[in-house]
Amino acid sequence: ETGVTQTPRHLVMGMTNKKSLKCEQHLGHNAMYWYKQSAKKPLELMFVYNFKEQTENNSVPSRFSPECPNSSHLFLHLHTLQPEDSALYLCASSQEGAGAEVEKLFFGSGTQLSVL
Amino acid sequence: GQNIDQPTEMTATEGAIVQINCTYQTSGFNGLFWYQQHAGEAPTFLSYNVLDGLEEKGRFSSFLSRSKGYSYLLLKELQMKDSASYLCAVRDSNYQLIWGAGTKLIIKP
Numbered sequence: 001e002t003g004v005t006q007t008p009r010h011l012v013m014g015m016t017n018k019k020s021l022k023c024e025q026h027l028g029h030n031a032m033y034w035y036k037q038s039a040k041k042p043l044e045l046m047f048v049y050n051f052k053e054q055t056e057n058n059s060v061p062s063r064f065s066p067e068c069p070n071s072s073h074l075f076l077h078l079h080t081l082q083p084e085d086s087a088l089y090l091c092a093s094s095q096e097g098a099g100a101e102v103e104k105l106f107f108g109s110g111t112q113l114s115v116l
Numbered sequence: 117g118q119n120i121d122q123p124t125e126m127t128a129t130e131g132a133i134v135q136i137n138c139t140y141q142t143s144g145f146n147g148l149f150w151y152q153q154h155a156g157e158a159p160t161f162l163s164y165n166v167l168d169g170l171e172e173k174g175r176f177s178s179f180l181s182r183s184k185g186y187s188y189l190l191l192k193e194l195q196m197k198d199s200a201s202y203l204c205a206v207r208d209s210n211y212q213l214i215w216g217a218g219t220k221l222i223i224k225p
Contacts, residue, residue: 004158040124042215043203090158104149105213107158 003027006091006108013081014116021076021111023091029106031096032074034066037088037110049074050096081115088112118142120216122204127222128194136189136202136219144209150178150189151203153218159203162189191221199223 004025013019025032034046048056049068063085065077074091092105121139128134140148147166153159165171165180165187177190191198204216 040217042120042217043205045213102147102164104161104164105151105159107160109156109158112156 003106004091004093004108006089006111008111009109010112010114012114012116013078015081015083017081018077018079020078021089021091021113023074023076023108025072025074025091025093025106027093027095027106029093029095030071031094032068032071033092033094033105034074034076035090035092035107037090043090047076078113081113083115086113086115118208118214120204120206120214122202122216122219124217125220125222127224128191130194130196130223130225132194133190133192134194134221136191136204136221138187138189138204138216140185140187140204140206140214140216142185142206142208142214145182146207146209146211148178148180148187149205149207149213150187151205152200153203154200162202194223196223196225 007022031050033048036044045058046060047066052068052071063080067075088110090110091108094103094105119141149164150162151159152162163178165178168180170177170179175192180187201218201220203218205213207213
């Protein structure tokens with residue numbers, strides 16, 4: 001079992017649909033992240049949760065809505081998306097704070113999203 | 117603004133050595149990371165440098181010069197499985213990660 005699992009791996013949706021991406025981490029980490037990865041562009045940080053509290057929202061449009069019910073699970077709810085939102089959405093986790101080894105990120109394999 | 121530059125694509129031969137460069141301009145510096153990402157897979161951590169010098173891990177080494185805003189990832193004895201994208205990221209003074217767009221490395225037999 002990998003440390004960070006994401007479902008679904010692929011998603012095709014119309015602009016009027018509502019869907020959710022799911023992420024689960026089995027590493028006991030205290031921070032979770034949503035990133036957007038578009039071809040030939042740097043990773044874009046969307047949301048950060050630390051101890052279940054959202055600590056960062058990088059000016060993400062409201063059609064993306066995160067939810068973190070506990071420190072192991074993270075969701076990204078999608079509604080009325082645009083074609084330019086098509087990308088790979090990566091979830092990651094890390095152990096933050098004093099005593100943590102190098103605060104490296106552990107990524108899931110991502111959800112490849114296509115908006116038609 | 118903050119910026120990370122790395123080549124878009126590189127090609128190398130199996131068994132050879134390749135060096136992937138990364139230059140950065142950031143607001144402060146709290147460490148530099150290299151990640152490897154195979155096509156369709158999760159990025160995975162390769163190395164971390166916070167002090168100047170070379171960090172060696174088997175076939176992979178990473179170098180940092182803070183005064184020059186420069187790092188490189190050195191891959192020796194290249195194998196076909198090393199074909200992947202290599203992502204450089206710098207943690208700035210606010211502990212935010214600034215990412216490069218990645219370097220796609222193609223290994224030819």
